[in-house]
Amino acid sequence: MVDKPVPDATRRSEKSRRAIHDAALALVAEVGYPKTTVEAIAARAGVGKQTIYRWWPSKADVLLEAFLDLGAQTARELGQEPYVIPDTGDLAVDLKAVLRATVDELLDPRFEAPARALAAEGLVNEPLGREFVAKLLEPQLRLYVDRLRSAQDAGDVRPDVDPRIALELFVSPLAQRWLQHTGPISYEYTDTLVDYALHGLAPR
Template identity: 55%
Template sequence: MVHVTPPDAGRRSERSRRAIFDAALSLVGEVGYDKLTIEGIAGRAGVGKQTIYRWWPSKAAVLLDAFTADAEAADHEQALPDTGDLAADLKFVLRATADEFNTPEFQAPYRALAVAAANDAKVAAEFTGRLLEPGIKVYVDRLRRAQQAGEIAAGVDVRIAADLILGPFTQRWLMRTGELTYAFVDTLVDLVLDGLRNPRP
């Protein structure tokens, strides 16, 4: 008797999930968030739309999982470099971040998620918890180490300090008020660190 191995449901589900993620990310870049639909994602992925609804309640939920899948699969503790030179470390990371934010592959889904978060409190909570807060935390941790090393003033609130760095960066990108250039990043870091080293009494 020939032994037939039954289909691996888990592997099939993972293939479908990956296809759905790829479809969502490619489609949002092509048609924008407003025109992105569950039906369109299902058609591009080659699955039934009920398959998507079984796993996700909305297109925003699909897109959020798709956008964060690779980062979460890496499963490693993120940290900013610590060479002992805070300004150099921040400029290095923010320059790399600017490069990433300037790519079409990153821009389309991130902007779409920002729009969805602005209009849906539940999406906003997920967006903040899974994307924004982990990113802010690595800055807070690096600034705290710099504070302990005496690179910035002892009384500085390092969470607010992280917001001072990331807020203008994100605002410029989201609102398209200017380009994310290395010159902008370097100037931003220098201005913020000057304030952190010499806070007003």
């Protein structure tokens, strides 16, 4: 497939948009959310403040889009498009694969520092926290809900299980270890979480 020629103005604004995203992510990682002002983002990106306000109503919106874009970029690089959890027919294999990719992402310094700064702000700034959960985290969790539902259809997960709660048995431990430094993160660890969650702690 041949790329269509991109008009100069569009190319210029894509370049500015990317520079603004990068500036916003770098700043929030360095100085935290409260000090990441639209002025500072504009100065760092080498654009006027008005350019930012033309595209986004607030710094929260710039950051939200920057994270969505970073996630999309990372997924493209890892060859993980489109965003569905694969269904090979083996639920354990599929969950382990996606959690291993999440481990890679959480340990990627491009993602780690800004995500941590934003998560810290979300803990004490409830409206911001709720917005980022709704727009960044929940869409990812929906993918687990979908995969667990199809596992229920296939008889691999009990029909009375609530998938939205079930996914937390392997997603939340990884999130807490990463957020709060409560333990090391590795493929072996996330594989173990999947095995424990699917088969339970009690003897069968």
